[in-house]
Amino acid sequence: MKAKTMYDNVMEQFNQVADRIDLNENIRKILAITNNEIIVHFPVKMDNGEVKIFTGYRVQHNNSLGPYKGGLRFHPSIDVDDAKALAMWMTWKTSLAGLPYGGAKGGLQLDPRDHSIEELERITRRFTFALGDSIGPEQDIPAPDVNTNPQTMAWILDTYMQTKPPADRSKNQHVVTGKPTGAGGLEGRDRATGYGVYLTTKLMVESKGEKLDGKTFILQGFGNVGQWASRFLTEDGAKLLSVQDAHATLYNKDGINVDDLADHSKPRKGSIKDFEGAEEIDPSKFFGLECDILIPAALGNQITADNAGDIKAKIVAEGANGPTTNDGEKILLKNGVIIVPDILCNSGGVTASYFEWLQNRSGEIYQLDEVMERLTKKLTQTFRKVEDAAEKNQTDWRTAAYIIAIKRIEEAYVQRGIFP
């Protein structure tokens, strides 16, 4: 049987909740489709003079609550189906967080490790040009995701601005978020997603009447999200036993030092391989390691029916988007594992992006301490909303989060008088 894709999973999740809340039939039809699926092909000259054709995607799922919002990833596996799933998750995430945004996602089918920095800049600029006014500060606002970063956002901003008349250029700073701070970015956006993973994990541990201090965790993905999440968690007393990335799986029963591992991986294009502060183990052992908390912070479809039964952790905190398949989730829930769902767990990133967008729109500059304070308040509120909905509906946390997110969109359509 063909394995389910991320899109199959997100549709199944949506349909289950739509049935459960008896979602208005017309709104159900709208939310089941993506508004726009943009595919662009464009040529770029490589360093050796050869011209290569690249394929880029931007899928805009729904904008009933505000402009489309979501990241861009550069990865060989991204295709229109993945972008559709990731865009839908963004719609639920922004709605759950109470932000004035819809959902989008996109990216380029390439491996950045195959390109020089100069090639990546030319590719990003041509991609931006090809997207044209499909993106825009009040239309669709990209942000970093897998293998993209503040530099990528700065190239997009600069290219987009050049397509506008000189007098209008500075009005377009909020066409992307996650920019470098010198180019209008927000202090704290770099750590915001990882901070949210940390905070929601801590709140979940505490809601079980326990303390984070002394808990052990294992981490998949040591990029932006994984590094910041593990830094905050270890600073608050948790112990990092194992890290897996695309290149290696590390283990140390006495704990892995996050800053040392970050210093090791930085000059190695992000790879954790050959780190001396831990032993390298067989990657297939990772999910079955003894620990209290598992944090998937890499790609989707990692926890499946094949490995969910091995998982010893009692909490799975989804830093990644869509890391758990629906079949994997059923096994986890049956085994009493609590899942902090992606649309809650990793929503610190888009919440901070909203602060960045507001900062650019208002001409203000927010300080790091006020950003972290606002982020903490907003994430805690969202966490409590999901906790209450899980209790009230006697259901798991993902279903509870979806109920809140989808009902908010339904309410918007109904109040606008479209589908009474």
Ligand SMILES: NC(=O)C1=CN([C@@H]2O[C@H](COP(=O)(O)OP(=O)(O)OC[C@H]3O[C@@H](n4cnc5c(N)ncnc54)[C@H](O)[C@@H]3O)[C@@H](O)[C@H]2O)C=CC1
């Ligand atoms: N950057 C952000 O602000 C946000 C990111 N996310 C999600 O978090 C996840 C990670 O994103 P970032 O940290 O930004 O990406 P990143 O590009 O900084 O890091 C990705 C990490 O995943 C690892 N990885 C890739 N393939 C793997 C594999 N097959 N097995 C194990 N590890 C693998 C890489 O080696 C790297 O350590 C993604 O699912 C992304 O959609 C969610 C919300 C916001």
Ligand SMILES: O=C(O)CCC(=O)C(=O)O
């Ligand atoms: O910061 C943003 O706008 C979106 C980040 C993102 O792609 C995500 O939350 O999955």
